[in-house]
Amino acid sequence: MTSQIINAILLGGYYALLATGLAFMYSVMRIINLAHGTLIVLAAYALWVLGERLSIPLPAGIVVVAAAMFALGMALHHAVLARASRGGELLPILATFGVAIILDNLIFQVFGADSISLAPLVGDLTWASFELPGSLFVGKISVYILLASVVQIGLLEWMLRHTGLGHRIQATSQDRATAALLGIDTARTAAIATGVIAATAMGLRAAWGPYSGSVQLLFAFEAVVIGGAGSLWRVLTGALVLAFAQSLAASIHPQGFLIGGHLAFLAAVFLRLRGAGWSFTALLKSGVRA
């Protein structure tokens, strides 16, 4: 029981890593990026190629992949997002979904259907664990992932509240075009950094395949909706609730894991209907201005 609770908390840390980039990019660009999960999966494949095929150590690989993803992010922004967001609210959704479909299937063509993992790159760390009182063992990687998510959210929150960029984002939160002029590059760098960290975490904790992107997007999205408006810390709360709901449902029925998460999402939507103004859209309104 205790170990299930601890594992759910650690899993929540991973979901928070996934969700922070989505929420942060939304707060700056006002776009829900439907290619979010796919881009994380793509970064994980890049890490795998560098580590497994070219024998580059993981930390160096992370730096290289972050640079490559930054270039890709720039290209996607100028070729797709900037143009799509001028055409109203629907086009960015359609365009980013189209990008996800293209990338998912390209990845499948290049890497095939096999599931792969980054675990071999870190050797012993994969199965290393901390021993807690009561002879409970928790995986070191999961603990590091949770720590990374807390540090990441702390840094981003600090950036939003205490730096010039954060104030500019507050000032332009209602105006996508102006937001694009002010500090968008820095914001994107931060978002891409969170994405590459999430990709590393995804690759280390489990195997993934070419079409894993959509599940990662759904987890990230559910964590944000369950967490609700307020601040990025609420994303962490949402991620924890999501992980608890999944773990609880998995203990009730062997195939209940995903269903539990989806039901938690529905419950969050119902709660919001009762009128607390609890909305993804309001993330920035009450969040950054607080």
Place this chain on the structure above:
Amino acid sequence: MTPRFQLTVTRSSATSRTTNGLMLCLAVLLALSPWLFGVGGSARAVALLVYVLLAVMWNALAGFAGLVSIGQTLFFGTAAYFTVRLADAGLDPYLAILASIVLGAVLGWVTSLFMLSLKEGEFAIGMWVLSSLAHLCVNLDPLIQGETGTSLISLNAYANASRTSFTLWLALAVTIAFFVLLVVLLRSRTGAAITAIRDDEAGARSIGVDVMRTKRTVFVLAAAGTAAAGALWLASNTNFQPRAYFGVHWTAYMLFMVLVGGLGRIEGAIIGAVLFFVIETWFGSYGAWYLVGLGAIAVLFALFLPKGLWGWIGPRLPGEAIPTGYIVEKKSR
């Protein structure tokens, strides 16, 4: 004092009369396909009708009500599942299809009660979550056996040839019914509200349009139409494997058809569906590359020709092809 000019108000034009003629010819051709193209041709004709239905319904949702849904497979997949379940319980498979369409409308209404409170991207992915939830729940059914799936076995009560013809005629009748329903809706008072919302939601609300009720009407219609498409696809393919019905590739198809044809126009959706049918016939065997191509074309249209092919063709024709508004002509006396 007599007015110095006379106003004539009409719906029809040379364009609309030609379009009516063309659509009538197409309907007759499709109805006759068991004799013209054989069993294989009839199955392809059902596929075309399913694509038209999906495109027209997704367009009604995204183009008219401004609701982009990534998860319309919720209705497509559950309708196929309901059909399998009802047929397994002893209902005639064709009656099961009709019942599933009604159940699709009911599911749409229930879903609309809470999902329409979500905005844009939230709604889009939220529908995907629901579709995924329905997929997982269907997999739990012992009749379906997870991803293994099952078949609409009771269709075997009908001989193969007559079954194909019957499915085709049912598909044709259902598609025409939904098409007529949509045109009637668009020509009604609600249709005026829909057009107002499409053009400017805040503006429509400010002049007293009940935005939520109007969107709900479109959403339920789209749910029923998409459910019909799913049940008909099952009748044509007989196999029910959950992944083949809840798969996100269906959303990619809908997106492609509507974006290429023209968002917000019925004509565009139909052109998109026909174009998709042709492309699928030629390139469908290329697997993942085919999906890459579809996605790329859809994105290019979204970026460079957001009104699609009909947005380019439509204004160059006199009048509307499928008129939902009126043409007012002023003649001096």
